[in-house]
Amino acid sequence: MAATALRMGVVGGSIAGCAMAIAGLRAGADVTVYERSNGELQDRGLGIVIPPALHQELVSARYLDASMETAPVGARVWVTRKPDGRTAHEFGRQPSAVVPCNWGMLWRSLRSRAGDVRYHRGLPVTSVEREPSGGALIRTAAGVESYDIVVGADGHQSVTRELLAPGLRPTPAGYVVWRGTVSPSAFAGRPEQLELLRGAWVTVAFPRGHGVFYLIPTAPKRAGGAGGERLLAYAIYGYPPAPAAGRRQEDVATYVRTLADEHFPVEWADVVARGEHLSLMCHPVADIQVPRAADPPFLLAGDAAAITRPHTASGAVKALQDALCLERVLRDSTSTDEALRRYADERTAAGAHLVELGRRLGRAQVERTPEWHTMGPADVDTWSRAVLDGATSYLFGGLGVEVRE
């Protein structure tokens, strides 16, 4: 299909929005992006892990700059605290090739590749509507514009999703994730942890929870050196403190320090409890899946279409794959309706797979954890296969199971 005359409006200009804009541009559409936030999205920081094959595909397809710094590693190491003390017990080591990225650098790279689109910053979309002619309207404080297709890339509280799946709400997991970035100076005097992280990402397992730690390239605003500088990123999953009179939201965010002190081997606890944090936030874990990812002239991408529990490390991965899919179906279909139908078939299934995988991983790694300290490497492999139960995940790529990404 020649998408040359196609007018495409994109609601949201974050990872999914910029990637979908590139897809539209590459398929020949005339693209306009509306982003609510007025600030530089790169300052959101934090770490994002993607599979090596997807990273290569995005560089080859020119969605990402080859020069964007990443911090690839090839293995996953499992540690827990010995029950009789505070020292670490390494109980598993699996091949697991991942490409950790700095969120801000990833966004900046996508944003620069989408350079030729109209990108309205600080312009929230107030509503999206169907036109009787078959097109769609995007309404903002600046006026109303008409499009042939509208992409909802507006994240977890998507107005576009509300039009396609009214009343659909997230399903809470019942636990939270603390997400932080810490200066590697937190490892002063512990070079072996830093050395371990240069080749692997590390899971610190504890009863009813776990944390994952990995290095990411330093945020752009701290760069300026020769490159190669790293930050330590973590995501720690567990249960928040019981509600108590006078407990404030800040106390819940900093409770991760208590949790780490109580459950982690001392070297990992120190990083969380006493490391110099560049960011620290706490989110409830939840998931959501639309019944269908497109209904012409609308389609949904990224978190607007499906949110998986973050154990899959695949929300941004899915957003990027959504974009690759959109470009392909726009190029290969004979009409917009056919392109969006094909998009919906493929991406609804991908979202459902990830939502189910996230639940499976959440049950095994948070809700009903095994006796980690009794396990050894062979037990971790057997347990991982049982948890996946035939599902696929690039995080477990070394287990000999088929990897879909």
Ligand SMILES: Cc1cc2nc3c(=O)[nH]c(=O)nc-3n(C[C@H](O)[C@H](O)[C@H](O)COP(=O)(O)OP(=O)(O)OC[C@H]3O[C@@H](n4cnc5c(N)ncnc54)[C@H](O)[C@@H]3O)c2cc1C
């Ligand atoms: C702890 C944690 C760890 C994670 N780790 C990984 C990982 O390792 N790998 C991975 O692939 N994924 C990971 N994810 C998931 C990933 O962060 C998200 O899936 C991804 O960032 C979603 O991108 P998005 O563009 O769809 O949504 P968002 O980044 O939320 O962007 C939505 C955009 O839409 C804008 N917007 C909203 N409403 C409007 C409106 N009305 N008008 C205009 N603009 C609007 C917002 O301002 C925002 O910029 C993780 C998530 C969490 C919570």
